[in-house]
Amino acid sequence: MKIYLKITFVGLIMAGVATFYSCNDNDDNPPVVTPPTLYQKLGGTTMVSDPNNPSQMIEKGRLGLRSVVDSTIFVIAADPDLQPYFSTLLTEVGSGNTTNLAILSKNLTDFFCVGTGAKNFTYSGLNMMDAHNPATNPRMAMKANNAAMDKFITDVVIGAQKNNVPNDLIGEVGVILESLRPQVVQQ
Numbered sequence: 001m002k003i004y005l006k007i008t009f010v011g012l013i014m015a016g017v018a019t020f021y022s023c024n025d026n027d028d029n030p031p032v033v034t035p036p037t038l039y040q041k042l043g044g045t046t047m048v049s050d051p052n053n054p055s056q057m058i059e060k061g062r063l064g065l066r067s068v069v070d071s072t073i074f075v076i077a078a079d080p081d082l083q084p085y086f087s088t089l090l091t092e093v094g095s096g097n098t099t100n101l102a103i104l105s106k107n108l109t110d111f112f113c114v115g116t117g118a119k120n121f122t123y124s125g126l127n128m129m130d131a132h133n134p135a136t137n138p139r140m141a142m143k144a145n146n147a148a149m150d151k152f153i154t155d156v157v158i159g160a161q162k163n164n165v166p167n168d169l170i171g172e173v174g175v176i177l178e179s180l181r182p183q184v185v186q187q
Contacts, residue, residue, distance in 0.1 A: 037117025038172045039065075042165075045120065061118060064163065066109040068173075072159030073105060081151045087141045100139070115176050128183035143186040152184075153177050 036044075043060025050058040058066075076082045077090060093101050107125040114123045130136040132144050144152075153174060160170045 038169065038176075039113060039116040039118040041169055041172075042116065059118070059120065061116070062109065062113055062121070064165070065112045065116065066105065067163045068156070068160045068165060069108045069112060070105055070159075071162045072156050073101070073108075075155040075158045075162075076152070079151060079155055082148060082155065085141055085144065085148060088139050112173075112176075116173075128180050129186070132184045133186055144184050145187050146181075146185050149181055149185050 039061045042064040046060040047057040048060045048063060050056045050063065076086065077093075083090060089100055089104065092099075107123070110121050110123045111125065113121040125131060126137060132140055134140045134142060156173065156177060157170055160173060165173075
């Protein structure tokens, strides 16, 4: 009988200790769930084959952003309202020189990757104020105004739609672009 009481007593103590430790202060603070970044929503770090170089892998989020950037560049190139801003680039491409087009695509893709929450990339281009000022960036033909910024945002939406980006995600990209208006619009 004494053994039974000892076992019961030890069992009760162990149950009490287990209950004490399971009822700590952390129960009052549920874990914080971080919402996914826009980059994660666009595919994030999942690796996929790069259609431009099938022997290479690329993050799905970056591929999606690069596809939107490249489509947008072509939409802008066909947009008579924005062509004057990119006259140097369009002249180069027209003569067969696509070097700076590739640089623009990479820089914009890096910029959007970082701006949407990617952790594996950095943007090393000019800040938005300098990038859109002909005095600091001779590749920019003239300063942008609000109408040009509106057209640019419209062209990005068209580029995103060409890549089947869902409207709610396009809206999130629009918020990012709109936040840049004070730096981009300089007249």
